[in-house]
Amino acid sequence: MKKCNTMKKEEILVRLQEFELFKGVPSEQLEWFTEHSELHFYEEGDTIFKPGDAIDEILIIIEGAFRLLSISNQQEREIATKIKGEVSGFLPFSRAKNASGVGRVIEKTIILGLNRSYEREMLRDHYELCQVLVHEMTSRVREFTGFQKQTEKMAALGKLSAGLAHELNNPASAIVRSAGELKKHLSLQPKKFKQVIKIKLTEELTDRITDLLFDKIQSPSAPKSLMKRKDLEDDLSFLLEDLQVDDAMELAENLADYGFEEKDIQSLAEQVKPEDIGAILHWMSDNLAIEKMVGDIQKSSERISTLVNSVKVYTHMDQGQEKSEVDLHEGIRNTLNILNHKIKSSGTKIKLDFDEEIPAVCLFVSEINQVWTNLLDNAIDAVAGSDDPGIILRTRQKGKDVQVCIIDNGKGVPDEIAARIWEPFFTTKEMGKGTGLGLELVKDIVEKHHGTIKLKSQPGSTTFELCLPIA
Numbered sequence: 396m397k398k399c400n401t402m403k404k405e406e407i408l409v410r411l412q413e414f415e416l417f418k419g420v421p422s423e424q425l426e427w428f429t430e431h432s433e434l435h436f437y438e439e440g441d442t443i444f445k446p447g448d449a450i451d452e453i454l455i456i457i458e459g460a461f462r463l464l465s466i467s468n469q470q471e472r473e474i475a476t477k478i479k480g481e482v483s484g485f486l487p488f489s490r491a492k493n494a495s496g497v498g499r500v501i502e503k504t505i506i507l508g509l510n511r512s513y514e515r516e517m518l519r520d521h522y523e524l525c526q527v528l529v530h531e532m533t534s535r536v537r538e539f540t541g542f543q544k545q546t547e548k549m550a551a552l553g554k555l556s557a558g559l560a561h562e563l564n565n566p567a568s569a570i571v572r573s574a575g576e577l578k579k580h581l582s583l584q585p586k587k588f589k590q591v592i593k594i595k596l597t598e599e600l601t602d603r604i605t606d607l608l609f610d611k612i613q614s615p616s617a618p619k620s621l622m623k624r625k626d627l628e629d630d631l632s633f634l635l636e637d638l639q640v641d642d643a644m645e646l647a648e649n650l651a652d653y654g655f656e657e658k659d660i661q662s663l664a665e666q667v668k669p670e671d672i673g674a675i676l677h678w679m680s681d682n683l684a685i686e687k688m689v690g691d692i693q694k695s696s697e698r699i700s701t702l703v704n705s706v707k708v709y710t711h712m713d714q715g716q717e718k719s720e721v722d723l724h725e726g727i728r729n730t731l732n733i734l735n736h737k738i739k740s741s742g743t744k745i746k747l748d749f750d751e752e753i754p755a756v757c758l759f760v761s762e763i764n765q766v767w768t769n770l771l772d773n774a775i776d777a778v779a780g781s782d783d784p785g786i787i788l789r790t791r792q793k794g795k796d797v798q799v800c801i802i803d804n805g806k807g808v809p810d811e812i813a814a815r816i817w818e819p820f821f822t823t824k825e826m827g828k829g830t831g832l833g834l835e836l837v838k839d840i841v842e843k844h845h846g847t848i849k850l851k852s853q854p855g856s857t858t859f860e861l862c863l864p865i866a
Contacts, residue, residue, distance in 0.1 A: 402457075404429050407507060410457050414480035416527060424521040432509045437461070443498035443506070444484075450491050452508035453528065454484035459504025464497040471497065475538075485511045486532035487518060487525050561736040562702055566695035573691040580684060590674040600666055607659065608679050612686050616654030627651045631660065638664055640673040649680045652687075702732060720755040723797060723863075727788060730767040734775070741784060743775050748789040753797050754865055762840045763863075769837050770801050770859050777805030777857060796846075796862040808852040816850065 411417050411425045434457075437443065443454075443461055460478040464471040474496065477483050483498065485491070509517075518525055596604070619627065628644075628651045635643035638660075650660075664672050706729075731738065731745060738745060771786070778784035787802040808816065817838050841848045846863040 402434055402505070407432075407434070407457065411455070411507075414455075416480060416482065416531070417524075420523045420527055424524040427521060428509060428517075428524060429507075431513055432507045435506045435508055437500040437504040437506065439500055439502050441500040441504075443500060444494045445497050446493075446495055448494045450485045450489075450494055451511050452484050453482065453486065453511070455507045456481055456483070457505040457507050459500065459502050461498050461500045461504060464499060466496065476501070482528065482531050484508070485514075486535070487514060487528050489532055557736075559702065559706065559733055559736075562733075563699060566698040569695040570692050570699075573688045573695070577685065577688045577692075580681065580688070591678045594667075594671045594674060596667070603666070604663070604675060604679070607663070608682060611653045611655065611679075611683060614654075624651060627656070630657055631655065634660055635676070638669070638672055640676060642677075646676060646680055649684060650676070653683045706733065718757045718759055720757050721760055723753070723756055723758075723790060723799065724749050724751070726760065726764050727767050727799075730764055730771060734768070734771055737772070737775055741775055741779060743778055744783070744785040746785065746787045748787055750790050750792060753790055753792045756797050756863055756865055758844060758863070759840075763844070766837050766840050766861070769834065773834075774801055774803040774805070774857075774859075777803050779805075781805060792865075793862065796864055799861045799863070800858050801861075802856065802858045804855055805857055807854040807857055808850065813850055813852055 407429050408422070408425055411429065412422065417425060432455075435443075437459070444450075446466060456477055456479050458479055460476055461483075462476050463474045463483075465474050466472075477498075628647050631647035631650055632644050634657055635647055640646060660672075660676065663675065667675060774786050775784075778786065781804055783804070785804050787800070789798075789800040789802065791798045791800075816834050838848055841861060841863070844863055846861060848862075849860045851858045851860065
């Protein structure tokens, strides 16, 4: 960047008067601005400012353009492009002291800068000029707040999507795995079917075999310790070898899975021909394996169905965006379903202390679910590092309100931070981890429902208490 005064002040004044922004500002005020300003010249790729730099000048772009970039996770993201005739930098009444982003030049650029030390004089003597710049500041705040809120929502959506993708991937992978095993298993059935169909059994014996099979399917044995399980497999394997059954060790493992004991096999061996016992046991083992694979597929499918239903309820899909009477507990449970991956990976224990008798509440469902998401997400982060991380969710009816408390056993919120947590853009998280709009958004949504939210915190216990009117 170069500082230069080669452009005549008359020419600068003409440029300012041509800009739409300054239409209606008296010439003498623009002359004063020109007299007290300084020209800056930039080449393509130059950096005008970076995070932490002091915001000490009103910057008016005379020629060229530059990009405003935010930095998140060491990556730059474009917020806006400032072009000829637009204003950046310091503006009257602005409390910003330091830049939070990057200004990078995209073509040869000339900028006129007025130092903020002239703010008092400008406010006192140049009303129209100040009016234009203050209007510009309010527009900037409105646009930036909108951008940051959208960023907050997208960040929250990204977290939910990542966790949900992981939660869906587990049962989906289980279905693919079980379906593959089932297909392989069924491909071997014709050969085994030939062996079974040759066996001649009485109707009574057939009933006994099928009864034993269904008993093992419908009444699975209680899980055994590793040592007891190994002893059972060894006992079954030795017995099967004595009975000259093929693949005795593998068959013993499968039968042990379904609670077969030595007495079951001995009883069966006493009732059938010695050459038939192997085919019958393999047939039973195959049917039990198929039952298990189908059961695994069913459980995984039900898990996916539950997650999809949670997302539908969470987002209020297929329903209007008007207020609806809803069960608060359903929304909280669905939010926990969607955050399940983060809860499990952090080792956080969730305790539900719900008053199931509380009445339905009239709410904007998708918005109130954002409240549960932000508060629960923060609570999970807060308990990270605790010896026994835990969160309690409590609901009660308090007169004409429903009270919801989210209590975590994290290290607590210091008083100096607690006084500022509702402020827009205030965050204690490191760069790229938070925009400072999560709790402000929570407060806005709660107040939109004519409710209240309070924070009570001490080391080892932090409570966010929400009260929402029933009617």
